[in-house]
Amino acid sequence: MKKQIAILGSTGSIGTQALQVIEEHPDLYEVYALTANNKVEKLIEQARKFQPEAVVIANEDKYQQLKDALADMPIKVYAGAEALCEVVESGPINIVLTAMVGYAGLKPTINAIKAGKTIALANKETLVVAGELITELAQQYRTPILPVDSEHSAIFQCLEMNNSISKVILTASGGPFRTFTMEQLATVTKEQALKHPNWSMGAKITIDSASMMNKGFEVIEAKWLFGVKPSQIEVVVHPQSVIHSMVEYKDGAVKAQLGVPDMRLPIQYAFSYPKRESLSGERLDFMKCSALTFEAPDTKRFRNLAFAYDAMERSGNMACILNAANEVVVAAFLKDQISFLGMSDVIEKTMGKVAFIKNPTYNDYVETDAIARRIAAELVINSGF
Numbered sequence: 176m177k178k179q180i181a182i183l184g185s186t187g188s189i190g191t192q193a194l195q196v197i198e199e200h201p202d203l204y205e206v207y208a209l210t211a212n213n214k215v216e217k218l219i220e221q222a223r224k225f226q227p228e229a230v231v232i233a234n235e236d237k238y239q240q241l242k243d244a245l246a247d248m249p250i251k252v253y254a255g256a257e258a259l260c261e262v263v264e265s266g267p268i269n270i271v272l273t274a275m276v277g278y279a280g281l282k283p284t285i286n287a288i289k290a291g292k293t294i295a296l297a298n299k300e301t302l303v304v305a306g307e308l309i310t311e312l313a314q315q316y317r318t319p320i321l322p323v324d325s326e327h328s329a330i331f332q333c334l335e336m337n338n339s340i341s342k343v344i345l346t347a348s349g350g351p352f353r354t355f356t357m358e359q360l361a362t363v364t365k366e367q368a369l370k371h372p373n374w375s376m377g378a379k380i381t382i383d384s385a386s387m388m389n390k391g392f393e394v395i396e397a398k399w400l401f402g403v404k405p406s407q408i409e410v411v412v413h414p415q416s417v418i419h420s421m422v423e424y425k426d427g428a429v430k431a432q433l434g435v436p437d438m439r440l441p442i443q444y445a446f447s448y449p450k451r452e453s454l455s456g457e458r459l460d461f462m463k464c465s466a467l468t469f470e471a472p473d474t475k476r477f478r479n480l481a482f483a484y485d486a487m488e489r490s491g492n493m494a495c496i497l498n499a500a501n502e503v504v505v506a507a508f509l510k511d512q513i514s515f516l517g518m519s520d521v522i523e524k525t526m527g528k529v530a531f532i533k534n535p536t537y538n539d540y541v542e543t544d545a546i547a548r549r550i551a552a553e554l555v556i557n558s559g560f
């Protein structure tokens with residue numbers, strides 16, 4: 176039986192690479208549903224090629240264009256955020272790949288978990304915002320959550336079937352500004368930030384990588400995915416991105432997963448798990464590898480990483496506040512409305528201004544997100560940039 180896959184965010188970086196994996200294994204996987212936010216032309220092209228049962232465009236203004244373009248095909252066409260949340264529940268779907276950006280991934284992921292669909296989780300923001308709720312629901316509905324993020328896939332691939340982890344070690348490339356001084360960081364532009372040294376990704380995660388917020392989010396993601404304590408999560412800067420992450424065991428043994436930087440591998444592993452399937456592409460050639468180097472992250476220059484540890488320690492709705500403020504400042508930075516370092520100032524202030532809730536419900540997360548966004552947006556305006 177082919178696995179039926181729904182891709183949330185099929186027009187993005189992860190989404191298009193997932194479709195390459197499916198194309199390479201037509202005997203194993205079939206596309207059941209494709210969804211996108213705005214890029215209707217690309218969605219039409221994908222739908223004509225992969226012929227899913229259903230497509231959803233979140234932006235309702237694009238519905239008619241999508242409907243007309245697919246009128247000659249037996250594809251159900253929907254629009255809007257509500258439809259996106261509903262399509263993941265469709266009976267035949269086995270795996271939902273959450274490859275959309277940001278907080279918008281939370282609701283459809285909850286619905287997919289409740290419908291018992293295996294989650295291939297790329298949308299790390301879902302676990303940052305509401306990791307406790309998501310992991311509880313996954314347990315309650317016995318729904319597996321398989322990581323797609325390369326570091327977490329690496330850790331997942333290194334895990335043994337026992338309880339003997341001493342720590343997980345997330346590697347970080349350090350991003351394009353790894354060696355920059357504070358003076359240099361003060362004037363970096365979005366064009367510079369959008370050039371990641373090792374990975375080609377969507378704009379939001381590329382900025383998050385430059386500011387180290389991505390690594391902060393991944394620390395929180397690791398806590399929820401692997402059930403480890405904050406003190407058991409270490410970040411090591413490894414600029415070559417050959418080691419994708421590691422696990423240290425109680426006896427001191429360290430297992431690492433290595434490979435060329437190619438997101439198709441973690442995507443495919445989430446689809447094929449517990450099996451491994453063949454995958455085309457470049458192989459790691461140790462004779463061509465430069466030296467593998469390691470350094471400690473600098474949380475004085477990259478404060479976001481410290482904010483993430485802080486939010487994780489304080490728990491409750493703190494990481495939801497962190498995420499909302501970050502989404503606001505990244506959008507502002509991409510519109511030249513705030514400086515690179517100004518982003519961290521706004522995040523820090525927002526975390527200090529929104530009321531703390533120790534045991535948030537789903538509605539508390541929704542409210543926290545809205546309030547934090549409002550406060551962060553005001554702080555951006557007042558940042559004087």
Ligand code: NAD
Pocket residue numbers: 183184185186187188189190210211212213214233259273274275276277279297298299300323324325374375376377378379380438
């Ligand atoms: P991207 O910007 O390239 O693509 C995002 C996709 O989500 C697009 O298809 C877009 O149409 C859709 N989308 C965006 N906002 C939406 C909304 N409000 N409602 C519905 N659909 C929406 O992003 P990406 O780089 O593919 O990243 C996707 C997710 O995967 C992010 O959470 C990111 O952190 C995570 N991730 C990405 C990579 C990578 O290599 N790109 C690696 C690890 C994790």
Ligand code: MG
Pocket residue numbers: 324325326393
């Ligand atoms: Mg990652």
